[in-house]
Amino acid sequence: MVKKSSIYHLPVGNGDMTLLKIASNNRYFYVLVDMYIRQSCTEEDDQCNVLDELHNLLEKDCDGRPYLDALVLTHPDKDHIGGFEKYFYQGSPSDYAPAKNGEKDRIFVREIWSSPLVFRRKSKKHSLCEDAKVFNTEAKRRVELYRESKAIGAEGDRIRLIGEDIDGKTSDILGIVYKPGEVISKINEATLKELSIDIYGPLSDDEFEDNEALEKNRSSVILRWGIASHGYSDPTNFVLLAGDASVEAWEIIWEKFKGSPQKLSYDLLLAPHHCSWHTLSHDSYSESDNPKVSETAKKALSQARTGxxxxxxxxPIKDDKNDPPNFGAKKEYESIVSSAKGTFLCLADNIANGETAPSVLEYRLTNAGPQKASKTSSTDSTSSAKKRTAATSTLIGHSGQAIGHG
Known part of the structure; x- marks a missing residue:
């Protein structure tokens, strides 16, 4: 059977948890971008049990360990790293032991991707949650192994840093640093011809006009995933994942790419910061009588492909002053996809008939673009791929060092 790539958006409330299942080299590569595994999700009927869902989607290695080829952290807020300490393995691979008392085995992470710069910014004004502290300790362990050996270690000891740290703190380990502007085609030391990842963030300190933008801790890792069908090399699926990147970040990004906006194009966009108004505006939605949208930031996020x-x-997004999610931001995103014959979806509304909890939203990544696979009561019954095909047919037919882990 021909292997097909997929992307799974796991509903976690106000948080991010996205699994990429990339078909390449006659196998699947599993990449998790952020996580928010709340204890309540295993106990309450109105919440998706994302821990069970994740285990059901992953494979086990020859040692019986459920594994990820890579875990990508956009930034260390709890709603992007919650559950790491309890549900993911930390430490030397040789010390891994199966779970006891009928509990699930911890997920084995072959390679970590993270940004020491974003961790450092977090520490300036905000303390790290316990999961982030544990993640940072594990990241430092892996960095030190590379620093000592100057060689990529075994699976479970590997790490890639997204962006250089300040004051040359990563200058001696550049062999594991990916820099903004580069294109990644490798996962866990395997080259995937079907993969090309553009790095757009984190932005460096000198790209921001003032420190306030940095203190907001919204300069997340920003990656645009270009994924081709298995066996092909030209991407037909573009997925933009940007953590909590703020309005300031998107304004800078647009200035960089306004001459080549196709570099920001996407088929699937995870609305930054859980559909927050502050991704699109400098104004407070609740305190301003007439909050203004930053047209520059909106242009950066408006490069939607057909469908x-x-x-x-x-x-759930309600017509109120809440933020995030924010009703005003939802309306702006709806205007963006409307012009592209596309769709806006909220994961909280992705509820199948007869169910009480949201379901995992799956898109298969095909030669014709993403195709929606989940069966829900949502009005989005037409895949983006079908819309793009229909549109094309129409055209043809009618014409400090304390916290950074580097």
Whole structure:
């Protein structure tokens, strides 16, 4: 059977958890971008049990360990790293032991991707949650192994840093650093011809006009995933994942790419910061009588391909002043996808008939673009791929060092 790539958006309330299952080299590569595994999700009927869902989607290695080829952390807020300490293995691979008392085995992470720069910014004004502290300790362990040996270690000891740290703190380990502007085609030391990842963030300190933008801790890792069908090399699926990247970040990004906006194009966009108004505006939605949208930031987020889908990984979006998720931001995203014959979806609304909890939203990544696979009561019954095909047919037919882990 021909292997097909897929992307799974796991509903976690106001948080992010996205699994990429990439078909290449006659196998699947599993990449998790952020996580928010709440204890309540295993106990409450109105929440998706994302821990069970994740285990059901993953494979086990020859040692019986459920594994990820890579775990990508966009930034260390709890709603992007919650559950790491309890559900993911930390430490030397040789010390891994199966779970006891009928509990699930911890997920084995072959390679970590993270940004020491974003961790450092977090520490300036905000303390790290316990999961982030544990993650940072594990990241430092892996960095030190590379620093000592100057060689990529075994699976379970590997790490890639997204962006250089300040003051040359990563200058001696550049062999594991990916820099903004580069293109990644490798996962866990395997080259995938079907993969090309553009790095757009984190932005460096000198790209921001003032420190306030940095203190907001919204300069997340920003990656655009280009994925081709298995065996091909030209991407036909573009997925933009940007953590909590703020309005300031998107304004800078647009200035960089306004001459080549196709570099920001996407089929699937996870609305940054859980559909927050502050991704699109400098004004407070609740305190301003007439909050203004930053047209520059909106242009950066408006490069939707035909049939594109913008997804809000959030609680239900209501017509009120809440933020995030924010009703005003939802309306702006709806205007973006409307012009592209696309769709806006909220994961909290992805509820199948007869169910009480949201379901995992799956898109298969095909030669014709993403095709929606989940069966829900949502009005989005037409895949972006079908819309793009229909549109094409129409055209043809009618014409400090304390916290950074580097």
């Amino acid at each position: 594109a889908v913008i997804i809000s990984s959030s609680d």
